[in-house]
Amino acid sequence: MQIMNFSEANCRHCYKCVRTCKVKAIKIIDDQAHIIPEKCIACGQCFASCPQNARNIHSDLDLVYNALKNGEKIVVSIAPSFRGFFKDSPKLITALKEIGFHKVEETAIGADVVTELYKKEINTFGKKNYITTCCPSVVSLIEKYFPTVIDNLMPFVSPMIAHGKILKEENPGALTAFLGPCIAKKYEALSKDNPESIDAVLTFDEVLLLLEKESIDYNTLSDSISDKGGSQFGTKYPLVGGILENISNEIEDAGLNYIRVDGIDECKEIFQEISKGNIQNCCIEASACKKSCIGGPAGSTISDSTYTRLQNIKNFLKTEKSYTPPTDEILEFDFAKASVSKHIDEIMPTQEQITEILRSLGKNEKADELNCAGCGYETCRENAISIFQGMSHLDMCIHFVRRKAERVSNEIFENSPNAILFLDKNLGVLESNAAFSRYFGIAPAEIKEIGIGDLLDIPKLQNVMFTKQNILWEKIYFPKYSLHMGISIIYMENQDALMVILKDVTEEVERKEELKVLKENTLKITQSVIEKQMRVAQEIASLLGETTAETKVALNKVKDVFREEGGDL
Template sequence: MELLNFNKANCKHCYKCLRVCPVKAIKFKNDQASIVEERCIACGHCFIACPQNARKVKSDLNDIKEAIKEKRRIVATVAPSFVGSFSTDFAEKIVTVLKKLGIDYVEETAVGADIVANLYKKKLKEKNYKNIITTCCPSANFLIEKYFPSLTKYMFPIVSPMIAHGKLIKRVYGMDTFVIFIGPCISKKVEAKEAQHDDVIDAVMTFEELKEWVYESQLDIDNMEYTPFDRSSTERGRNFPLKGGVLGSFLDDHIRSKYDVMNIDGIDECIDMLNTLMKDDTEGLCVELNACREGCINGPGVPKDSLGKYERKRIVKRYVNYENENFTTDEIDIPEDIDFGKVFVDKSFYRPKADEATIQSILRSIDKFTPEDELNCGACGYSTCREKVQAVYEGMAEKSMCMPYMKSRAERLSNHIFESSPNAIFVVDEDLKVVEFNKVCEKIFNIKSGEIMGKPISVILDDEIFRKVIETQDNIILQKVYYKEYGMLFLQNIILIEKENALLVIMTDITDEEKSKEELVKIKENALQAAQDVIEKQMRVAQEIAGLLGETTAETKVVLTKLKELVLKDGDVK
């Protein structure tokens, strides 16, 4: 099931998504970005970075609406970072809002966090670990399973607060209960579909999706009353979304004396820590890993128009320490017959390795012949040219993604067209000074480019028409212009290059063509005159023949009449 990807045709080849992707799980083919699921850790950083907002995240909203329509028992578990993700009024009334939308019960995921904290403490009492890695962040878990699978032995084999709370909800409200998780994390959508616990969470909704649903429903939040959560949470559980909140929930002085405790946030920092844990001599580390900087308060599912992350952090801190009827100091009872265990497995994938000969061949194909040609500019999204070449070999990248190569290629093509064109081509800047001048221009205007470069075009041509284009911003296309001083007729195109406020002028010599046309016109005129003369002569001959025929006929008529009279006089004929 495809949960996360990019919309097709939205990609503008900026490679920003690839630059922020810590594991390079984004593939480019035919200039379209797509997420490779087996490589992805679902951190969502690429979606935040994409300037085209091309993200395509599977929404469970239709499933939720269908459950409401079917009148199923629906329970929402809300991540405690909600207080910093919405306006104060919205956050204070979130329980009321959700119930107005059709949800029957609303609890905080902090309940599940409290269960996890207790299980962590219990595990540490049962067994000594060389190193410890907490497992509340799904993206950090995916990172280890896919890219550092040998470190799964250090991962606490406990489910996340979302899964723990979901299991408890199913027990309390019934196994047929429809459970919705609402939080700031996109990776929860992937975690909820994992085979080990795919029957616990029925739908996942980000805070951003919830906000859109509320606005779509046109709820009058201003006139709503405050409603408490249906189950009280603890200070310890509410602290989970903050950096270090997981470790702070279960570590005591005894444990701290045995381990170096470290709170790591941000994928790059997590990778650095995991590389440290890969060393055989590393021991005594207790590490909390968070994919997002400052923890879950800064997840990719936070609404775009929410407060800054540090302001959100302050609000969540205040909420953690705020005591009211919705807060309890009692520990959550953990049903012993519910399995809160989690097995972390090797999810690594095969990556073909290019040999040196192949690397050199690909490098040469993008004009990188020496080490000096390998600029390692990072514009393509990869740190080095060789890393990009390896991606090309794996089918994850395209050669055309190299910006210096494509720029050089475009310049070569442009120069070839400019120099080999049979047309006169030149470019003038906004002051009508020549900045480009090809060889055809040199021949036509009898001046070397070095002599005209940087000088006004008026040195060789009347600049009135060029000045007009600059002023009106209107291009001139296929205009016939006769330059008397050169005795030549041109088909002239003057094109405004807006960004540079310069003019590209392309002039096609049509002098000979026009002469040929004039000669053809003369030939046609002569032919018409000759034809007219022939017609007139024929008419005269016809008239003369007609006249002669008329005279002969008259004479014949006279002779025949006389002959008739003679015959009648003889009396032989009656």
């Protein structure tokens, strides 16, 4: 089961998770990060580093909450690191009981069991290498990436699993819930190697969410003690060296050396040395988190530093507590764990294939391999291998993307139909494109030498440089070249330079002139027609007037004739 991945909605392909992941278990698909479960060791460092909060972690919060609401019996195993993460840890115990947990016990009980098992192992087998198995990420790291080192692992479960087995035996039918700062514990609890030991795992961040859900402010509560706590020895387990301190006498009696390592890089380094046979007869306490468990990634909402957490635990340890070792009956439980190889044989590219990928990235020589780690990989060759294996892609290389963008910009610059000039702050020519040479018949080298004083309005350019106020469109005429152009002058702040763009609008201007002449001619013709029509109308009116007068005279004469001859008409 995959316990964690990234939310695609929030992932912004910054590749910080890839840089953080020490085993490169993150694949970039369509610019989104995806965790490959078979390669992941569940350390959670990628989640802790994610600036976009794109975390998507399997949560048992609803399972626990619903079980509590249904009145089910839940017994808690709380990691000893809670003494560091929560300064008022006794108040937290009170809060957990108020929520409704049946019992609150400390995982230090399981740590005491593991201590006795480690002692017995060293006393029995003497000189050889031993690696602690309290950190599930360390165990996964060895099983997946250092299978030749598996035989050096202590053959026992972690304190969480040990305590879970005890709780199951002592509380039949109850659910067991582990609380701690470790994401890998979710993976460990769900593993088929540890059936029916821990039913739910809540991180400290999730514990705070549960308290918030129940409107409980643990800081306001009184102190309580856990129903059962471990010894001071078990409480030291989350500290660097805390495990070795508990078995120091046995280590010394067996003539062993001991080494403490915290952090995945340190773990990888020592496991490599063991696999080479360079380290022998040594007991190694290994933790994937820097500063061991008090540096766990799942307590991020608790802002205290690891040094404050260390001080909190040390202050708690000042209280004298007697040590009662686990009973023989408990030690007879089955706490054995056999680790097996989960190594993935990855197909590796040949040197020729690596070289070909590097060339695709524009890295033709050794000097081109900048090893900037911007892609998330330490070296360009590591990135090339990841590209071959399908874990990354070419566009993750910042320099490749930049060069590609520059090539596109250069193509636009050289092939633009507009004349383009770049001028420095003194108005010297930095670059000119082919269109500029075509319009003005001046070669790029020549324009750099003679300058642009005879072409452009120098005061106008100086004004833009001084005021940083762009001129986005003005018309300009070059009589020497019979060119009408539109000019834009743009100040480029990052370069402290000017970009001048000249667009040929000669045809447009000429068309406008032709249209203007056509309009004027049309107006003249129209006016002539109007005037002619007026003259015709006037002539017609004059003729009509004369005809009407003559007709009137003739008719009047007819009337007079009729009157003279007979009287009435």
